[in-house]
Amino acid sequence: MxxxxxxxxxxxxxxxxxxxxxxxxxxxxxxxxxxxxxxxxxxxxxxxxxxxxxxxxxYARFHLEPRGRHILRQCCGTACHVRGAQRIADKIMDVLKVEAGRTTKDLQFTYEQVACIGACGLAPVMTIDETTYGKLTPDKTQEILEGYVREGEGGSA
Ligand code: FES
Missing domain, CATH: 1.10.10.1590 (NADH-quinone oxidoreductase subunit E)
Incomplete structure (x- = not known):
């Protein structure tokens, strides 16, 4: 260093x-x-x-811990909130074993909760890197995350 x-x-x-x-x-x-x-x-x-x-x-632009390979931003704005953002948050935390604002131990994901990302019509919404995932349900969220986890393990997703 x-x-x-x-x-x-x-x-x-x-x-x-x-x-x-x-x-x-x-x-x-x-x-x-x-x-x-x-x-x-x-x-x-x-x-x-x-x-x-x-x-x-x-400053929000500075990060005090390592960032994950994937940046997962989950919207907690009003439209997403009323359409079940909390259940999506619970699923993310459960699948990835990480709290909001933190990075998984294997450095695969940084999980952030953010305000409206301008895709309210698709609420509830999250983005992973540059990809937006909308109309999420807990099951759909799990499926998406497992796809990334498999990819990280060297499988195809
Ligand atoms: S409130 Fe979630 S995209 Fe607008």
């Missing part, structure tokens, strides 16, 4: 106002912001660690 950070830092002056762009570079390199890397950023910019952690947690 040290070497990778050094080469990132080399492009910066060490000015405090570089914090956000520096965090962005670090995240690009590692896929998320490891705690050790944030501590190094604090040292490099001569900022308190609490300031760096504060900024990293404030």
């Amino acid at each position: 040290e070497e990778r950070l050094k080469s990132i830092f080399a492009a910066f002056q060490g000015e405090k106002n570089e914090l956000i762009s520096l965090l962005q570079e670090v995240q690009e390199e590692f896929g998320y912001l490891p705690v050790e890397a944030m501590k190094e950023v604090a040292r490099f910019l001569r900022l308190p660690e609490s300031k760096v952690f504060g900024v990293a947690t404030f």
Whole structure:
């Protein structure tokens, strides 16, 4: 990690106002912001660690844990909510053994709950990477997720 950070830092002056762009570079390199890397950023910019952690947690674009291979976004907006988003959420958590906002232990999925994604006519809706799945039922959700799990295990899906 040290070497990778050094080469990132080399492009910066060490000015405090570089914090956000520096965090962005670090995240690009590692896929998320490891705690050790944030501590190094604090040292490099001569900022308190609490300031760096504060900024990293404030902005939704920064991720404090590794991201999964697939990003699953489940809509919890009003239309999806009234059409059973909670039952879909329960199914996702049950099948993937992961809570909202977290990544599965095998790093296959990051599960996020989001506000309306503009496909209310298809409610309840989730997206996995670039694909949108609508009119979900718990069974349909399970089937879709199992397809990805099989694919991750090397089968065909
Ligand atoms: S509320 Fe879910 S897509 Fe609009």
